[in-house]
Amino acid sequence: MSKSIGSITLERRVDALFSRYTAAGSPGAVVAVMRDGTVELCKGYGLASIELGVPIRPDTRFRIASVSKQFTVTAALMLAAEGKLKLTDPPHKYLPELPPLPVTIDQMMRNSSGLPDFLELLRLGGHGLDKPARPGDLLAACLRNRHLNFAPGSRFLYSNTNFLLLGLIVEGLAKMKLGDFLAERIFKPLGMTSTMLVPEIDTVIPGLAAGYLGDATTGFRRAAHAYPQGGEGGLTSTVEDLLIWSKHFDQPTLIPKTLPAQLAAVAPLTGGHTNNYRRGVGVDDLRGLATLGHGGLWPGFRTEFLRVPEAELTVVVIANLGTIDPWRQARAIAALALEGNGKIKPLPAAITEAEIKPIAGTWFNAQEPSLFELAWRGGEPVVTQNGLPFALGRRVDGWFAAERGSFEFALKPGRAGTLRVDLGAGRVLAFKKLGRRKAPPAAIAGTYVSPDSGATWHVRRGGEDYTVGVSGPLIAGGPAWPLRGLDADTVEIETPGSWITMTQLAHLERDRTGRIAALSVSTGRIKKMRFERVS
Known part of the structure; x- marks a missing residue:
């Protein structure tokens, strides 16, 4: 099959991008490029099955x-x-x-x-993607929920x-x-x-x-x-x-x-x-x-x-x-x-380590609530929020923004040592650098129930450490989730996982006497879901 010089050049440059995955015993990827209805490249790199030594080909199927x-x-x-x-x-x-x-x-x-993500609803009850579920279980999670x-x-x-x-x-x-x-x-x-x-x-x-x-x-x-x-x-x-x-x-x-x-x-x-x-x-x-x-x-x-x-x-x-x-x-x-396309604009200047160093650290907004870490990692600025890392790039307006659209997030230095963070839909909030974390209040220990997720949380204290025992509609028991304090009214809870370790924030809601009556829990895809305290 004849190829243009442009296609040959493109293929060789893509080969270089994926060369590490052609090593023996490596999984990899398949790449396709189509222009004006003509396929210029369609090629696999690495193995579809390490165990069987089957290479990835253009007709290899994947879960998309x-x-x-x-x-x-x-x-x-x-x-x-x-x-x-x-x-x-x-x-x-x-x-x-x-x-x-x-x-x-x-x-x-x-x-x-x-509508909250049903994957998050089930995760709040201790159930993850590695545990068996039935289609009816997923629908049931949607039916239980009345929270927006x-x-x-x-x-x-x-x-x-x-x-x-x-x-x-x-x-x-x-x-x-x-x-x-x-x-x-x-x-x-x-x-x-x-x-x-x-x-x-x-x-x-x-x-x-x-x-x-x-x-x-x-x-x-x-x-x-x-x-x-x-x-x-x-x-x-x-x-x-x-x-x-x-x-x-x-x-x-x-x-x-x-x-x-x-x-x-x-x-x-x-x-x-x-x-x-x-x-x-x-x-x-x-x-x-x-x-x-x-x-x-x-x-x-x-x-x-x-x-x-x-x-x-x-x-x-x-x-x-x-x-x-x-x-x-x-x-x-x-x-x-697209090289040579006259409509392509130059890349904005890359964000430098010198720009990130003064603002690196952990940042917190108690009202949202939202917490993230900003660090220079692997030669680029990386934000970790709710346990998920994502890279930042410079926008043409000067803001440092999440590269991909599934995260609505952009930041720039604000006044008096704050960061201005754009969380989408016109919501630009001031974040303060988190100082020394406060210990969780001892009164947080107790049992909390969420009707919307079907989850029950048992917050327990062991010496200076706090953990959350989690059960839900599909599972009881399992590893305890570590709980750490942030400020007097907010704690961070970690969900260990074999694939991704997630985190969520819980704001302490108090009654008129000051007693902790509920937790308002926020994850990446659930915002301010109420967990009522029970006797």
Whole structure:
């Protein structure tokens, strides 16, 4: 097959980006680049199975996790076009077992509903992705909850609950399984023959890569997960099929042909603030060119589906190793492919260690509440919030901002030793550097119950240390969670995990006598959920 010199050059430069994963015994990734409808690169690096020595190829299947969301939304938009669904309706109209909350289906599609993430609801009860669950358990978590993180439509906050429920609504209206609907109405008509929705984790899927954690230094290990998946993240696919899907954005054939435009349609938040999450896809900027796409994250699998419509460019990177960063790699590859494009703007100057050193440390806002650590790590500034690290880059306006859109976070030095932190939707808060932590008050010991998550927390004191014994709808017992004080009214609680160690903050709510009556708990995707104290 003939190749242009440009394609050969691009391939060699991408080879250099992924060279470390071609070492013997390493998992890796697959990369695809399409421009003007022509595939310029489609190549695997590393092993789909270390145990069997099977290499990654363009037709290797992967779990693409949240890249699935745009397909679930597309299914719902098809039903809306047929008059079976209204985007302004609340979800409980179609799932009457749900509590009647003032949320619309369109807000769910845009991650502005305020519904807490069911993964977080279950985690607060001690249950993680490595522990077995059934589809009914995931729905039950949604049915228990009556809490909203904020007024619907007022903010963006990522939540898998939105798309799990949306998939169930599609099933009820179509009177068939979501996977069957997607296959019949989307995958088969487009020729996406290697894509399917696989809810059960024990399904045999020919050509599916195994997922891994770790790295070449510490060693690789199989990633464990035991959760069924639905409309929020259950697809397995290939880079070739995702290129077919990308082509549909440019030349739509599915009915209605306005589907790609509906996915990208703008809807401002309350107050006119911008929401860069559209319907199952996010928009961003790559050096002056608008992008549209989505990432996916699941134990041992990471995906980035990136479109640069103005340049008719698509880059897809899918990895079967949790330490590979497809978001960053896809943008690096896109920048290589766009060299010479006159519309590409120069990169802003990199943030320097000298700029971070004076403001490095742990920062806290008690009213939100929110806590993060800012450090210089691996040659770049890194924020760790709720246990999750993310890198910062310089924006053109001078703010230091989270590189990826799933985190609404930007900072700049403020007055009197504070940091101004933009958390999205016009909320710019002053953070103060945390000094010496205060010990938790002894009176915090006791039992707390959350009706919305079904979790029970037993806060115990052992000498100077405090821990939380956690039980929930799916599990009792397990390792205790360490609890540390922050200030007189806030504590930080750590959730140990085999994949990610998460943290959450709990604000102490007191009655008129000063007694601690409840904990108001905030995680990355749950805000101010009440845990009532019980005798």
